[in-house]
Amino acid sequence: MSGFWAARLERLGERAAWVYTGLVFVFLFLPIVIVVIYSFNAGRNVNQLTGFSTQWYAAAFSDRFVMRALGNSLTIAATTAVLATVMGTASALAMDRLRPRLRRLFEVLTYVAIIVPGIVIGIATLIFLVTAFDWLNPWLAYLGGPNTPELGLGTGSIIAAHTLFTLAIVNVLVRTRMRGMDRTFIEASEDLYATPWRTFWQITLPQLVPAIVAGALLAFTFSFDDFIIAFFTSGQDQTVPIYLFASIRRGVSPQVNAIATVLLSVTILAMVTAGFVYRRGQRRAAPSVASAGDSAVAGVPVAAGAGAAEPTS
Amino acid sequence: MTQQSGTVARADAKRRGGAGLLVLPAALWYVGFLIAPLIVLFVMSLGERSPNGGYAPGLTLEQYANLTSRITPLTNTLGLALLNTVICVIVAFPVAYTLALKVRGGWKLALVALVVVPFWTSFLIRTYAWMTVLGNQGIPRLLSGVGLGEIQLLNTPFAVSLGIVYNYLPLMVLPIYVSLERLDHSFVEASRDLGAGPIATLRQIVLPLAAPGILSGIVLVFIPVMGEYLIPILLGGGKTYFLGNALADLFLQSRNWPFGSALAAVFVAGMIVLVALYLWVSSRLVRSGREASLL
Numbered sequence: 230m231s232g233f234w235a236a237r238l239e240r241l242g243e244r245a246a247w248v249y250t251g252l253v254f255v256f257l258f259l260p261i262v263i264v265v266i267y268s269f270n271a272g273r274n275v276n277q278l279t280g281f282s283t284q285w286y287a288a289a290f291s292d293r294f295v296m297r298a299l300g301n302s303l304t305i306a307a308t309t310a311v312l313a314t315v316m317g318t319a320s321a322l323a324m325d326r327l328r329p330r331l332r333r334l335f336e337v338l339t340y341v342a343i344i345v346p347g348i349v350i351g352i353a354t355l356i357f358l359v360t361a362f363d364w365l366n367p368w369l370a371y372l373g374g375p376n377t378p379e380l381g382l383g384t385g386s387i388i389a390a391h392t393l394f395t396l397a398i399v400n401v402l403v404r405t406r407m408r409g410m411d412r413t414f415i416e417a418s419e420d421l422y423a424t425p426w427r428t429f430w431q432i433t434l435p436q437l438v439p440a441i442v443a444g445a446l447l448a449f450t451f452s453f454d455d456f457i458i459a460f461f462t463s464g465q466d467q468t469v470p471i472y473l474f475a476s477i478r479r480g481v482s483p484q485v486n487a488i489a490t491v492l493l494s495v496t497i498l499a500m501v502t503a504g505f506v507y508r509r510g511q512r513r514a515a516p517s518v519a520s521a522g523d524s525a526v527a528g529v530p531v532a533a534g535a536g537a538a539e540p541t542s
Numbered sequence: 543m544t545q546q547s548g549t550v551a552r553a554d555a556k557r558r559g560g561a562g563l564l565v566l567p568a569a570l571w572y573v574g575f576l577i578a579p580l581i582v583l584f585v586m587s588l589g590e591r592s593p594n595g596g597y598a599p600g601l602t603l604e605q606y607a608n609l610t611s612r613i614t615p616l617t618n619t620l621g622l623a624l625l626n627t628v629i630c631v632i633v634a635f636p637v638a639y640t641l642a643l644k645v646r647g648g649w650k651l652a653l654v655a656l657v658v659v660p661f662w663t664s665f666l667i668r669t670y671a672w673m674t675v676l677g678n679q680g681i682p683r684l685l686s687g688v689g690l691g692e693i694q695l696l697n698t699p700f701a702v703s704l705g706i707v708y709n710y711l712p713l714m715v716l717p718i719y720v721s722l723e724r725l726d727h728s729f730v731e732a733s734r735d736l737g738a739g740p741i742a743t744l745r746q747i748v749l750p751l752a753a754p755g756i757l758s759g760i761v762l763v764f765i766p767v768m769g770e771y772l773i774p775i776l777l778g779g780g781k782t783y784f785l786g787n788a789l790a791d792l793f794l795q796s797r798n799w800p801f802g803s804a805l806a807a808v809f810v811a812g813m814i815v816l817v818a819l820y821l822w823v824s825s826r827l828v829r830s831g832r833e834a835s836l837l
Binding site: 235238239242243246247249250253254256257258259260261263264267315316317319320322323324325326327335338339341342344345346347348349350352353354355356357360389390392393396400450454456457460461470473474477478485489492493496497500504 | 560561562563564565567568569571572574575576577578579580582583586597633636637639640641644653655656657659660662663664665666667668670671672673674675708711739740765766768769771772775776786789790793794799802803806809810813817
């Protein structure tokens with residue numbers, strides 16, 4: 230009797246767990262979907278659906294300030310992605326050959342760069358650069374004459390701060406991939422008297438490409454989405470998130486929804502590509518290990534998550 | 543013999559030199575944009591405020607002493623961040639449990655990926671989305687439509703908690719999921735076979751095994767929530783005050799840099815203590831046979 234009730238209760242509990250999980254998924258996606266829907270709204274009222282229209286996209290794309298912010302954001306994200314990928318990959322490749330103590334130090338700094346909250350990076354970069362510029366500018370003026378442009382905050386300082394933590398993320402991704410790599414090909418290549426350089430180009434690098442591409446895309450997205458670091462280090466230059474924040478505070482206009490949707494699309498496209506490339510590479514590298522996909526998927530989001538804790542405020 | 547080892551050593555040194563060259567740009571970047579800024583932050587926190595804002599050199603602990611006079615907002619922030627982190631654990635645990643132990647096959651990875659997708663999208667947009675949902679034309683209008691009267695949701699502490707849970711949920715679900723995923727389902731079955739009820743099984747088997755994941759989640763969520771800036775501004779109407787808001791005011795509005803630096807330095811120090819504590823506790827958990835995964 231009690232067994233019967235216990236079984237029913239357990240089934241009920243199980244069903245409740247499913248319903249609850251379903252509700253959490255709705256909770257996670259509904260607000261984003263609403264923003265996208267309202268971006269195609271015809272009416273001026275932000276909260277009343279009155280028909281389909283793309284006028285807010287047209288308005289956004291013909292707005293000089295939006296376009297300048299978009300241009301800045303793309304430049305910053307692309308430069309950050311290139312710098313972070315090159316430095317992150319190079320350091321990941323060579324780290325193992327460093328003296329153990331130096332390697333340990335580098336590892337610690339990498340984790341610190343990932344873990345320090347974005348707001349601290351933003352503030353520290355702000356006061357460091359302002360202090361440095363205050364000291365440098367008189368010297369530059371002295372050396373270059375009165376018409377020398379002054380150093381100041383702007384896209385350059387945002388790139389510097391973004392590159393710091395994205396290079397750390399690329400480094401971790403590539404190193405994780407190197408650890409999972411099949412060494413037999415490298416050994417075979419060395420046994421066959423290939424030069425180290427050739428082994429690198431023909432064996433090592435192709436196996437690392439998925440991690441490098443995923444890292445580059447992650448770096449691009451984190452930089453493109455970041456608000457808080459740019460908020461402190463941007464000076465007079467605007468990025469899309471900073472522009473969005475300012476217009477939200479001025480009062481919500483339907484144009485905001487359109488810009489937000491464009492931003493969302495770019496991000497999701499980049500992220501899905503990153504996940505896809507990384508997983509494909511993982512499968513090709515370890516075809517015999519069926520569960521490799523598991524750790525790959527868990528690996529990317531967790532690494533991404535740890536990093537993404539960063540650009541948030 | 544000696545000559546040979548000398549050659550080896552030289553080759554080794556050359557290899558190391560090459561390695562150093564490859565690591566150098568990244569290392570310089572760390573020095574220039576992580577270590578140096580943090581040092582400047584610390585030096586500035588020992589200085590004085592210049593009359594027209596900004597920084598005047600000095601060597602005083604005055605700023606830190608001032609912190610104690612403003613201890614109430616600090617402890618409030620601490621309490622709020624803690625409370626919201628706990629809410630996150632409570633909301634996330636059943637999701638992670640269902641995903642790890644109830645879902646089977648290919649669905650599992652798809653659903654885990656779905657938890658992460660919102661996290662990939664812009665933090666600002668996710669928070670802004672809730673302004674529409676909670677604003678007077680959103681849920682409150684629906685509620686008053688059913689005759690529940692006027693309810694204010696936006697610009698309340700509730701909205702702030704909601705925004706935090708919404709934004710940080712993936713960071714909590716993932717580590718708990720990973721630790722439960724490793725849980726051997728036969729433990730649960732054995733516990734049930736031996737006559738333990740569902741609650742006893744949860745308490746004695748599932749929760750202890752999930753502990754490392756919960757711990758990672760708490761660290762991953764608590765630190766950024768402390769430094770939260772956007773959510774209190776957009777969803778709390780500036781009424782709830784987190785450390786991030788205090789820092790933004792001090793650096794961008796009142797331009798009291800030395801005091802702001804002291805506050806930021808305390809934040810960083812607290813963070814280091816927390817992470818060290820986490821590593822210590824999780825290494826003890828590992829020794830007792832459980833694994834932790836922060837990164």
